[in-house]
Amino acid sequence: MMRRWVARPEAVMPLVSILVVLGAFGCSPLLNGKPLQVFDVYNALQGFAQLGLLALAIGLTMIAGEFDLSVVGTYALGGMLAVQLGAKSPVLGVLAALGAGAAVGLVQGALIARLRIASMPVTLATYIALLGLTYAMSGGLSKSYPNSAATLWVDQSLGGVFSPRSLLTLTAFLIAAAVLGFTKLGRELRAIGSDRRASRVAGVRVDRRLIAVFTISGVLAALGGALLSYSYASANPDPGLQPLILAAVAALLGGVSLAGGRGAPLGVLAGALSVAVLAQIVAVTALPDFTTQLLYAALLAVIVAIESPGLRASLDRLRARHADG
Numbered sequence: 001m002m003r004r005w006v007a008r009p010e011a012v013m014p015l016v017s018i019l020v021v022l023g024a025f026g027c028s029p030l031l032n033g034k035p036l037q038v039f040d041v042y043n044a045l046q047g048f049a050q051l052g053l054l055a056l057a058i059g060l061t062m063i064a065g066e067f068d069l070s071v072v073g074t075y076a077l078g079g080m081l082a083v084q085l086g087a088k089s090p091v092l093g094v095l096a097a098l099g100a101g102a103a104v105g106l107v108q109g110a111l112i113a114r115l116r117i118a119s120m121p122v123t124l125a126t127y128i129a130l131l132g133l134t135y136a137m138s139g140g141l142s143k144s145y146p147n148s149a150a151t152l153w154v155d156q157s158l159g160g161v162f163s164p165r166s167l168l169t170l171t172a173f174l175i176a177a178a179v180l181g182f183t184k185l186g187r188e189l190r191a192i193g194s195d196r197r198a199s200r201v202a203g204v205r206v207d208r209r210l211i212a213v214f215t216i217s218g219v220l221a222a223l224g225g226a227l228l229s230y231s232y233a234s235a236n237p238d239p240g241l242q243p244l245i246l247a248a249v250a251a252l253l254g255g256v257s258l259a260g261g262r263g264a265p266l267g268v269l270a271g272a273l274s275v276a277v278l279a280q281i282v283a284v285t286a287l288p289d290f291t292t293q294l295l296y297a298a299l300l301a302v303i304v305a306i307e308s309p310g311l312r313a314s315l316d317r318l319r320a321r322h323a324d325g
Helices: 002-006 009-027 038-063 071-085 090-115 119-138 148-154 164-182 184-194 196-201 206-232 242-253 265-284 289-307 309-324
Strands: none
Touching (some): 038 071, 038 164, 038 206, 038 242, 038 265, 164 206, 164 265, 184 196, 196 206, 242 265, 265 289
């Protein structure tokens, strides 16, 4: 049983990554000579809140064998709508962002599913279009958010380490884990990601599932952008590519396969926490900013090596020889 568990990257990778990063976090006082504070944990979870919903959005589409490049555009659009429409009512701003995210995801999912075209060109085009739309809405400038009460609320300390923003992000992961773990949707998404043609033959409603997963991806990205804009009290029309890169790293660390058909929300949760805690380690130890980029690059190299078919085939042969011996 232990060998079978070790052979499952979707179980091993998130567990190992979170244990290693938490171990490094606990040892960080050895580098800077200062004990860890509760505020350090709070900051790490704030980083998780900034990254987590994007990672979950990308992770769900990757499980289905797709990749949603448009999440950063939806992230920016959601934040801009929340700031511009939620000055008097923050809830209205969030609802507007969620509605826009759902519409973007629904249209993309329908195009990809009905026309049976690859998600990369569709979502890339959507990403560019959404950035253009956000620029047009803001005049190319960041927009400030005047509702200081909402800004204070989303980042207020709860229990010393949490905030409403981080708890909402954690709740989204738990809901996704429950849905994918205890309903047939999880099995169907993995089946679609593994072999779409076989899934259709088996009676899975592939088109509906793809449309649903892209709609959910859009909602999650828009919610993440709205909460971040409330936290920063401003909306940026172009967040850059770093959020997309970090979200993809988090999903891959969480055991989601590059080829699709593998992964779970709780694994993505562990991956997102690993990336956030790693960034906090760099901040606590006062390492140069470029250190973070080098660490992320190293993590990606390890992930690519683990995902390499040749390496996995070699490991399978070694296990077979060991069993024969």
